[in-house]
Amino acid sequence: MAESDNIVVETAEKIFADLADPQTINNDKKGSWQAPLWRALSEAGLPLSWVPDDLGGSGASLADGFALLNAAGRFAVAVPLAETMLAGWLLAQARIASPEGEMTVLPASPRDRITVDADGALSGRCRGVPFAKAAKHFALLAHARDGVSIALVDASKARTESGLNVGYDHSDTVTLDKVQPVTIKAAPKGLDQTAMMLMGGVARSLQIAGALESMLDISVRYSNERVAFEKKISKFQAVQHNLARLAGESAAALAAATSAADAIANAKSFDDAVYLEAAAAKIRCAEAAEKGGGIAHQVHGAIGFTIEHILHRYSLRALAWRDDFGSESYWAVELGKLVASRGADELWPLVASR
Amino acid sequence: MTAALRFDPIRLPEKCEQLRKEVRAFLAEEIAAGTFDPHKPNREDTDVPEFSRKVGARGWLGMTWPKKYGGQERSFLERYVVTEEMRVANAPTRRFFVADRQSGPVLLKYAPEHIKMDILPRICRGEICFAIGMSEPNSGSDLFAAKTRATKTDGGYLINGTKIWTSSAHIADYMIAIFRTSPPTKENRRHGLTQFLVKMKQPGIKVNPIGQITGQYEFNEVVFTDFFVPDDHVLGEVDGAWKQATSELAYERSGPERFLETYYVLTELVRAVGPDPDTRSAEGIGRLVAQLHTMRRMSVSVAGMLQAGKEPVVEASIVKDIGTVWEQQLPHRVRDLAAFVEETATNRETLERQLDFAIKTAPKLTIQGGTTEVLRGIIARGLGLR
Ligand SMILES: Cc1cc2nc3c(=O)[nH]c(=O)nc-3n(C[C@H](O)[C@H](O)[C@H](O)COP(=O)(O)OP(=O)(O)OC[C@H]3O[C@@H](n4cnc5c(N)ncnc54)[C@H](O)[C@@H]3O)c2cc1C
Numbered sequence: 001m002a003e004s005d006n007i008v009v010e011t012a013e014k015i016f017a018d019l020a021d022p023q024t025i026n027n028d029k030k031g032s033w034q035a036p037l038w039r040a041l042s043e044a045g046l047p048l049s050w051v052p053d054d055l056g057g058s059g060a061s062l063a064d065g066f067a068l069l070n071a072a073g074r075f076a077v078a079v080p081l082a083e084t085m086l087a088g089w090l091l092a093q094a095r096i097a098s099p100e101g102e103m104t105v106l107p108a109s110p111r112d113r114i115t116v117d118a119d120g121a122l123s124g125r126c127r128g129v130p131f132a133k134a135a136k137h138f139a140l141l142a143h144a145r146d147g148v149s150i151a152l153v154d155a156s157k158a159r160t161e162s163g164l165n166v167g168y169d170h171s172d173t174v175t176l177d178k179v180q181p182v183t184i185k186a187a188p189k190g191l192d193q194t195a196m197m198l199m200g201g202v203a204r205s206l207q208i209a210g211a212l213e214s215m216l217d218i219s220v221r222y223s224n225e226r227v228a229f230e231k232k233i234s235k236f237q238a239v240q241h242n243l244a245r246l247a248g249e250s251a252a253a254l255a256a257a258t259s260a261a262d263a264i265a266n267a268k269s270f271d272d273a274v275y276l277e278a279a280a281a282k283i284r285c286a287e288a289a290e291k292g293g294g295i296a297h298q299v300h301g302a303i304g305f306t307i308e309h310i311l312h313r314y315s316l317r318a319l320a321w322r323d324d325f326g327s328e329s330y331w332a333v334e335l336g337k338l339v340a341s342r343g344a345d346e347l348w349p350l351v352a353s354r
Numbered sequence: 355m356t357a358a359l360r361f362d363p364i365r366l367p368e369k370c371e372q373l374r375k376e377v378r379a380f381l382a383e384e385i386a387a388g389t390f391d392p393h394k395p396n397r398e399d400t401d402v403p404e405f406s407r408k409v410g411a412r413g414w415l416g417m418t419w420p421k422k423y424g425g426q427e428r429s430f431l432e433r434y435v436v437t438e439e440m441r442v443a444n445a446p447t448r449r450f451f452v453a454d455r456q457s458g459p460v461l462l463k464y465a466p467e468h469i470k471m472d473i474l475p476r477i478c479r480g481e482i483c484f485a486i487g488m489s490e491p492n493s494g495s496d497l498f499a500a501k502t503r504a505t506k507t508d509g510g511y512l513i514n515g516t517k518i519w520t521s522s523a524h525i526a527d528y529m530i531a532i533f534r535t536s537p538p539t540k541e542n543r544r545h546g547l548t549q550f551l552v553k554m555k556q557p558g559i560k561v562n563p564i565g566q567i568t569g570q571y572e573f574n575e576v577v578f579t580d581f582f583v584p585d586d587h588v589l590g591e592v593d594g595a596w597k598q599a600t601s602e603l604a605y606e607r608s609g610p611e612r613f614l615e616t617y618y619v620l621t622e623l624v625r626a627v628g629p630d631p632d633t634r635s636a637e638g639i640g641r642l643v644a645q646l647h648t649m650r651r652m653s654v655s656v657a658g659m660l661q662a663g664k665e666p667v668v669e670a671s672i673v674k675d676i677g678t679v680w681e682q683q684l685p686h687r688v689r690d691l692a693a694f695v696e697e698t699a700t701n702r703e704t705l706e707r708q709l710d711f712a713i714k715t716a717p718k719l720t721i722q723g724g725t726t727e728v729l730r731g732i733i734a735r736g737l738g739l740r
Contacts (some may be wrong), residue, residue, distance in 0.1 A: 213359075220737050240734035247359065247733055248672045255361035255655060256648040262363035276647060283644035329637055332644065336636030339643055344625035348442050351647055352374065354365070 008049065008064040009071050015040045016075040022310040025078075038079050038102070047084035048098050055097040057088055065089075066261035069203050070254075073210020076313045078169050080104055080131035082203050087139035090196060094150035094185040101136040104129055106174055110197045110326045114176060116144035121178040122151060130324055132160050132172035141187065141196050148192050151181035167313075167320035195270035198278035200325030202264060205257035205281040208289050211318040212250040215296040218311065219246060223299055233299070242295050249292035256281040263354070273353055275338065279331040286328035289318035359669065363651065364658035370435045377439040380412060385443070392444045393704050395618055396568065396711035399446070401483070401525050406449040409440075410480025415454050419462060423470055424478030430661040434654065438610035444618055448522060448572075453477045455609070457484035457530050464590035464598065465551065473528070473551075487517040487531025487552065487576065488599065494519070495728050497532070497599065498544045502578065504533035510585050511535075511550070513558075513578040521722075523561045523574040526554050532595045544596035549589040558582065568714040607723070608656040608670035613649045613677030615719060616712040619688040619705070620646070626692065626699040638691040642684065649677050668736030671729045679726065682719040685712035 019037040041047055049065040051057020060068075065085055072081055080102045087103035106126040107114060114124030122142055132138070138153040157179045165171035220243060223234035233239045260274075260281035267274045293315040297304045304311040322328060339347055385392055389405050409415060417433045419425025437455075440447050458477050461470055476482045493499035502515025513533055523529065529552040536546035552559075558581030561574050590598045620642055627635045652673050659666040689709050695702065720726040734740055 216737075220739065223739065234739040237731070240739050241727065241730040243737055243739060244672075244675070244730035244733035247668075247737060248676050251359045251361060251669070251672050252648050252652065252676060254359065255363075255652040256644075258361065259363040259648075259651040262365075276643075279640070280644035280647040283641055284648040287641075287645075328641070332637040332640030333633055334636075334640065335643055336631060336638065336640030339639055340624060340627055340631045340636060341629050343629065344621045347621055347624055347643070351643070351650060352438065352442075354647065354651065 006064055006067055008046070008060050009067045011044050012041070012046055012068050012071050015044060015046075016071065016077060020075050020077050022076065022313050026308065026310050026313060034079055037077070041079070041081060042100075047081055047102075048088045050085050050089035051092050051098045055092055055095065056100075057092070057098055062265040063261065066202070066206055066258075066265065070206040070210045070257070070261075073207035073318075074214050076207075076211050076214065076317045078167070078313075078317070080134055082207060083131045083135070086200055086203055087135075087137070089199065090139045090141065090150055091152055093188055093191050096139075096150065096152050096183050096185055099137050099152070099182075102131065102134050103137045103139055104131045104135040105196070105200065106132070106138055106140045107193070108200065108324050110193065110330060113193075114140055114142040116142045116149055116151075116184070117178065120184060121180055122153065122176045122184075123178055125173065125175045127173050128163070128165070128171045128323060129160075129174045130165075131170050132174045133162050133170045137182070138174070141193055142184075143193075148187040149184050150187045150191075151184040153179055153181050165320035165323065167317035169317070169320065171320070171323075190269045194275075197325045198270055198275065199264065201282035201331065202257065202260045202278050204321040204324050205253070205278075205285040206261060208285040208318045208321050209250070209253040209257040211314040211321075212246075212253050212288055212292045215292060215311070215314045215318075216243070216246050216250045218314075219243060219296045219299045222304075226301075239299060242299060246292050246295040246299075249288040249295070253285045253288035253292070256284040259354070272338070272342075272350065276335065276350060277354060279335040282326060282331050283328040283335070286322035289315075289322055293318055359672075361652050361655040361669065362658065364655055366431055366435060366654065370431055373432055374435045374439060376412075377414070377436055380408075381439065381443045381445060384408070384445070390444065390446050393618070393622075393708070395444050395708065395715075396570070397446075398570075400448040400570075400572075401522075402446040403449060403480075405446050406480035408480070409447075409450060410478055413478075415450055415480055416458055416474060416478040417454075419458060419474060419478070423462070424475030430657050431654075434610065434657045438614065438650075441611050441614040442617060449483045449525065450477070450480050451611075452486060452522065453482065453484040455611075456486065457528070460530055460549070460589060460598070461551070464549065466586050469551065469586065482527040483522055483525050485520050485523040485526035485529040485554070485576075487520055487523075487529045489517065489519045491516060491518050495725055498538065498547065498596065500532055500534055500547060502531075502533050504535050504548060504550065504583065506535075507582070510587070511583045513550075513552075513581040513583060515578055517576040517578075519564070519573045520561075520576050521573045523554070523576045524563060524571075528552060529554055529576070530589065532599055536593050546593050547595040547599070548592050549595040549598050550583050551587040551589055552581075552583060553587075556581070567717070568711060607729075608653055608666070608673040608677075610650070610653055612674045612723075613646070613653065613681050616681045616684045616715060617646075619685050619708050619712045622701060622705045622708050623688045623691060623695075625701045626695040626705050628696075628699070632694060635691050635694055638687060642687060645680055649673065649680060653677070668733055671732045671736070674723070675726055675729045675733065678719045678723075682716045685709055685716050689713065 045058030048057035049060040053059045083104040086105045088098040108129045112126040159175040161173040260277040263277040414436045416425040417428045504511040532547045535548040539545045560577045
């Protein structure tokens with residue numbers, strides 16, 4: 001695991017290590033670990049990392065928040081930390097204060113749309129909204145006739161149908177039918193639904209990269225423990241090569257995700273350069289989740305396929321996170337169109353601009 | 355935990371971007387002057403001595419080396435930019451590339467002063483070409499099986515045996531080669547190899563061409579018969595070349611040349627599909643660009659580690675592994691997508707010609723510079739598995 005040299009990440013890792021041990025969580029079928037974990041994270045101000053002090057948050061930098069999400073991925077934590085962070089970030093863009101408690105953002109898919117009626121009420125349907133069922137408030141982006149707005153909505157005003165993603169986490173359908181927001185304000189220039197998807201996609205990329213790091217670690221460890229044919233399976237060349245490929249996928253995911261996070265943290269707007277970074281990260285991390293997760297399971301044999309083993313906490317979540325804020329095929333089409341519209345001679349300058 | 359892989363998102367500093375502009379302008383001039391055609395990677399002659407000298411005159415060879423040897427004392431990152439711009443433009447770098455990347459740094463580390471003073475400035479001027487003599491007919495991945503003998507004689511060594519797959523040996527002025535000076539020991543089968551500087555184009559060396567499946571001719575068999583190498587051409591420790599040779603390979607691994615060799619087909623595909631592609635082409639291009647971007651960010655990150663004086667052996671091996679597999683698959687993915695390109699695309703002929711060559715090039719990419727299996731072994735060692 002990468003050494004954390006950052007106080008936000010250190011705090012989070014300590015909390016995760018104490019209260020989100022994957023084996024403890026796995027053994028606890030009732031989910032009684034969730035409340036203490038959330039309480040500890042909240043007391044440390046982590047869910048509102050990206051909310052400035054004057055809006056009720058802890059005002060961490062974008063970079064620190066991204067590093068925190070990477071750490072959350074390494075523990076595959078299943079509480080709405082990333083979602084509340086994104087919600088707080090979105091609200092802060094319109095200078096809306098964040099309330100206490102769990103939040104989530106919507107839409108969580110680039111194809112869903114929320115509209116603002118003439119009287120300011122919100123309508124629309126959003127699928128696959130992570131942790132909507134657990135959220136007390138929604139932060140959402142809505143389209144009005146004269147532009148884009150950001151709103152805070154009381155979750156109880158919307159209809160939420162429960163669903164689960166492949167990682168067994170809540171991924172719900174939220175329907176807004178003329179819901180009056182708590183607050184609604186115009187979004188700043190340049191902050192549109194695409195920007196929000198890119199931001200959400202990078203958050204997911206960092207989580208996937210973190211989960212892959214853990215999958216690599218536990219797979220290497222397992223291969224050094226499991227004995228077959230009278231030797232450790234780590235001594236078989238075929239197993240070594242599989243693990244080398246897993247290391248490659250994990251490294252690629254980490255490089256793509258941290259590069260995109262760095263790009264957003266240092267950019268003034270969601271321009272083409274950020275677009276390339278963020279879209280590429282989501283595409284590459286999703287591919288890594290598929291390839292890398294497959295190898296991790298292969299190395300673990302049948303044991304990794306059991307519900308008792310912690311591997312699935314990482315592998316299934318990494319697979320599930322592919323779907324949020326635009327899948328890899330969605331972003332590949334969009335990125336491909338962008339590249340094509342700029343033309344062949346601009347491709348290398350775009351890549352080399354980073 | 356075990357795997358501390360980090361790829362910090364370092365950015366190329368501003369002076370690199372300034373340099374990039376200079377390199378692009380230079381390459382554009384050379385293309386306009388007809389020195390080379392960027393759309394023709396399969397051109398007959400990839401060795402263009404006058405181009406090499408012009409690159410040297412710009413100060414773009416031996417960029418990181420001390421000034422007293424003709425270098426520029428610039429950073430790895432600046433060198434990185436020059437390398438990638440040359441590669442993307444399909445510039446004819448055959449004459450100087452190996453010397454600049456690999457042989458020069460080996461001489462800097464292990465050659466006696468008078469040899470450094472003699473040879474390094476000539477490399478920097480783009481005047482001389484190097485070859486690498488590691489592989490032998492029964493020693494490729496297993497470098498330590500090398501048999502070509504260097505037998506001690508008055509004032510030097512007599513060389514007998516054969517090197518094979520030696521790129522550019524037919525045009526090379528020098529070769530850095532490993533020869534067997536002692537038998538391996540029981541405790542250490544890597545023992546007994548020594549690195550030598552060999553002056554080519556002399557009696558006692560015969561270079562026999564070996565054709566390649568691309569239709570080109572780039573590598574050779576090199577036969578030594580009682581060939582004399584003077585004592586001061588021994589590089590480093592006698593019998594201890596294994597340490598040197600393996601660290602030399604680190605220079606070879608993570609650079610932009612390790613994922614850009616077939617890049618030209620991607621540009622040409624984007625040209626062929628035009629500004630408004632169908633969904634399938636758009637998705638295909640998007641994925642390839644995402645993969646390319648990610649590898650390049652990893653590669654830049656490793657260049658940053660080298661610049662910081664680190665030895666990123668595992669990281670560099672990962673970049674080469676992913677990079678060469680990618681550049682190997684690229685022509686096949688592009689071919690698949692090109693099936694949907696309109697008959698009327700203006701560059702259709704160029705694209706088809708390039709694909710033909712890239713598909714023939716692809717099989718070598720995961721072999722040259724260390725096979726994928728060997729690299730994965732190195733990564734596995736880094737993970738603590740061996
Ligand atoms: C275009 C090109 C240019 C080259 N230029 C040069 C040059 O300039 N100088 C030079 O010295 N060499 C050069 N080479 C040679 C290259 O370095 C060797 O081909 C390479 O090291 C592999 O050796 P080999 O061909 O003997 O294959 P082998 O070593 O016989 O390998 C055959 C197969 O077996 C696998 N294998 C072998 N050992 C193991 C193992 N322990 N575990 C798992 N798999 C294994 C290999 O990965 C490979 O798939 C060049 C090669 C090419 C293709």
